[in-house]
């Protein structure tokens with residue numbers, strides 16, 4: 115049985131989705147979870163793109179063990195060198211070099227002749243190979259390239275040392291039959307020892323279908339992202355690719371994947387929470403309703419035999435019905451123990467403040483589920499760093515005929531700062547009060563509100579992007595009240611700005627990704 119390697123690009127292509135901006139510790143948290151999930155390769159970022167990208171790839175390479183850690187690189191040597199610098203501490207490191215091979219990209223974007231592209235590809239792969247054994251090459255916009263020219267460039271890359279050839283459908287234009295033919299053509303035409311990989315975008319909603327067609331045609335690596343994140347309409351959704359291969363054993367009889375599928379739902383929730391990109395309810399495999407049965411006939415059938423209407427066992431993807439894990443009477447020990455079992459490692463001050471949040475929540479909500487715990491603990495340890503400001507009290511007033519006002523008490527070490535604000539609505543007023551207390555005014559961009567579980571006592575989770583002091587960060591907050599969750603999200607962003615200011619982070623325009 116062959117292994118189809120799962121190459122996760124959530125932290126690179128996925129992070130290029132508009133509005134997503136993850137800091138180093140958030141990327142590390144996701145990378146640790148991807149390792150727990152058992153992916154074969156983590157594309158941790160694009161090291162030349164910005165200092166933040168470099169730092170994240172380097173931190174992941176230094177600490178995450180299990181998967182191969184790779185960084186993306188264009189062909190100039192300074193890119194390749196930077197990628198190597200970032201991944202070199204990994205136990206298993208890879209450099210991923212790409213250059214476009216389609217006519218439109220070569221003429222309009224690169225302004226290079228086909229000869230120049232061939233030369234660049236060979237030289238960059240050779241440069242990467244001078245640093246390490248494991249080199250991947252991608253002819254960008256491969257699907258829209260002239261297949262013979264693309265294979266010529268791929269041959270040059272293999273001759274220079276590439277061990278993986280990734281064939282991107284960069285703009286999501288492919289249909290399964292044609293994409294499979296192209297994969298077959300590469301296998302038949304390029305000679306040498308290499309693995310063929312798929313990288314399909316979802317502009318026509320065909321990314322997963324195309325990736326699977328690629329596997330049937332002989333590809334043995336699939337590039338994909340959790341929840342299908344990625345440029346524009348996204349990449350192939352990792353969870354769908356994995357479960358299609360696992361569920362249709364009859365069709366994919368000679369291949370398997372290494373992924374521990376029971377970790378899929380938790381990984382999906384973590385990525386949704388940290389990116390602010392929520393998962394649609396009816397999303398295959400990880401959607402909240404993927405295993406819910408509404409019609410009486412269906413419910414009856416499932417009670418008689420689950421397989422009447424379910425082709426996947428919910429527990430095999432970690433989607434068993436929201437379990438009650440803890441309640442009002444659970445103590446600190448049970449709390450810490452449950453987190454450990456969930457694979458969340460938190461100690462010291464972070465554990466203490468997470469426990470305080472848990473107790474506050476337990477007073478308002480009878481049954482606390484895994485998803486609730488993940489959400490409140492993430493707020494405390496999300497960055498694993500000390501937060502300068504904390505929210506001690508929030509009071510809001512307002513109504514249809516009363517202008518909204520808010521009063522907050524914010525802690526700053528041992529000090530308590532009281533401030534008030536007014537606004538267009540209660541959330542606006544609460545944010546104005548926090549601006550007054552902390553002296554950090556920011557421009558709020560994306561604003562997402564969602565509920566962590568069902569029920570009117572559900573935790574509300576707020577994710578916002580805030581721009582201030584030349585930086586853009588994502589802030590998150592959870593509470594049973596959405597105004598409080600919004601205030602916490604804004605304060606979370608303020609704490610990030612303060613840390614950036616204290617570290618003296620440079621204000622720099624990030625380079626556009628591929």
Ligand code: KIV
Pocket residue numbers: 127212252254255280282283284285313315628
């Ligand atoms: O879509 C694409 O072509 C890419 C490459 C850089 C692999 O993301």
Ligand code: ZN
Pocket residue numbers: 127282284313315344345
């Ligand atoms: Zn891509």
